[in-house]
Amino acid sequence: MTSNPSTPPIVRKLEESSDPAEHGVSLQAVQKREVVLRVEAESLENMRKRATVRVDQPKGSTFEIICDEGPYLGGDDSAPPPLAYYSASIAFCLLTQLSRYATVKKLNITSMKLAQETRFAMEGSVLQGTLEGRGIEVVTHLDIESDEPEEVLRQMIEVGKNSCFVHQSIMKPVPSTIETKINGQKLSAS
Template identity: 30%
Template sequence: MNTDIPIVYPLAETPPQAAASAALLAPPGLLTCTRALEGMQKEAVVIDEATQQAWRVLCDEGPWLNGTDLAPFPLGYFVGGLASCVLADVTAAAADRGVPSDDLALRVDIHFTMEGSILRGTMAAGVDSIEVKPAGASGEAVASLLSESLRNGSPVASTLAAHLPSRFLVHVNGEIVDWPGSPAGALSEAGDPAALFEGLSPADNADTSEPLVHKAAEATESEGAVGLKGEQKRSVHIAADVRVRPDGLHEISALCVQPTGSRFVLLASGNRDDMRAPTGAAYLSAGIAFCFMTQLGRYAQIRKLPLSGYRIVQRTAFCADAPSPVETAVFLDSEDTHESNLKMVQMGEQTCYVHTTLREPQEIEVGERTGAAGA
C-alpha cells in the first residue's frame, strides 16, 4: 500500500463499469466494488447510486491477522459507519424538534464472537450485543432523540431488525457456478470489476486540507495473529465515538478494543447531498465488503487453497420501509474445484461478522449516557 496516497478520496469520475453494474432499483443504494491487494489489504470503490459520487477506500488489518495496520480494519468501517448513520438520524430528529445539533455525540459498542473449526467447517461468527449511548454535554437531550429515532424510521435500525440472509452470485474463472442459496438478482449483469481499479485518480476539486481518514493512535500491545488459528473461541469488541463538528461533518473515532488495535479517525457527511466526505452508509457498506473479503482470504490461507485472486461487487440499500438484503457477486481466480470454491464462499459468509449480524434480527440497545465522544 502506497502510504503517500490518501486512505480515502473522491474519484475524478465514476467508473463506467461500476455504474453499469447496478440494476435500476429503488431505493437508490450503494455499489461497492472490492479487490484483494497484498496480504490482508483491500481496495474498494464505493458508488452512491443516487448521486453517482464515487469514493476510493483502502482497508487493512491489525496484528490479529498479520496485517500492516496502515488503514482502518473492516469492522472499524462498519461500526464507524453505523455510528454515523445513527447520528444522522438523531440530527434529523433534533432538527424536527428545534433542538441544537452543535453538540450531538454518540458511542457505539458491538461485541462479536468467533467459534469453531475451519477445517471441520464449524467455525461461525456471532454477535452478542449492539449498544448505542448518548455522549457529550447534550447527552440527556440526545437520549430521548436516540430512542425515538431507532423506533421510528431509522434505515439502519430497520435493516438490523429484519431477517435478511445475504444473496450471492459466484463466478469462478469467468464461469458462473450454481449457488445453493438465494441469488443476487440485482447483480445478475454485474461484470468482473478487475479493470475498474486501473488508473483511478482523485477529483481535481478534492479538499486536501485534512485527510478524510487517518490513524490517530497506535495499538499499545498485540496478542499476535489470533485470527489465523484454525480453531477459534474468542470475543471481539469494536467501539466507535462520533460527534457533529462545527462544520457539520461527523468525526468518528473507531477502535478495536479486543483484541487491542489502533485507533482511526474517519470524517463522514451526514447526508448523501453533502459530498465533502463519504456518508456513514458508504463506510458501513465498505465495511461489509471488506469483512467478507477478509474471511475469504483467511479461509483460503488457512486451508492453503489455490486462490490467486478474488474480487466482489456488492449492493446495499438502507430503507426503513423495505429493508434490503446484501447482494454480492463474487469473482474468484482459482485452480480448485467448483465444490471447493462454493464451500469457501459459504464459509466466508458464515464467518463474516457483518453478514452474521444482518442474517438474523438484531436490536440496538440504548445505553446510559457516557462521557464526551473523543476523536
C-alpha cells in the same frame, strides 16, 4: 482529484497499538474469540460527523473517520456518507473471512473481488415522528480466480459468509440499545 492541504484526511490513524502475542491468532484453524470495538462520534458542521474507532479486542489501532452527506441531505459531499461505510464494511468483512479461510487452508487463490449492491428505504414523516428507515437487501457478486475444485471454493464461501460478523449481524439481527443523557441527566426509558 486534488486534496486541499487545509482539509483534514477522511481517515487517519491516531494510535498504533497491537499485542504481538495476538498476531496471527485469527489465522488458527479453531477459534473461540470475541471482537470488541469502541466508537466515540460527534456531529460537526452541516452534516459532517467524526468518529474515533478503537479496536479493543484483539488489541488494535485507533482511527479517526469523517463522514458527510450529499447536498440532498444538507451536506457538502466532502466524505463518504454513513451508509457507504456500512456497505463497504459488509464487503471488507466478507473478503477478510474468505482470505482468512484461503490462508488457513492454503488454497491457491489468484484473485478475489466482489461487486455489491446495498439497498435501503425510508418512509414516514419527520414532522409527525413516523419516519422509519430499513434495509431492503444486500446482493453480493463474488469473482474468484482459482484452480481449486469447485466444492472447495463452495466451502470457502459458506464458511466466509457464516464467519463474517457483518453478514451475520444482518441475517441474525443483534440487540441494539440507545442510552441517552440530556444535559448530563439520564433520559428515562419511554
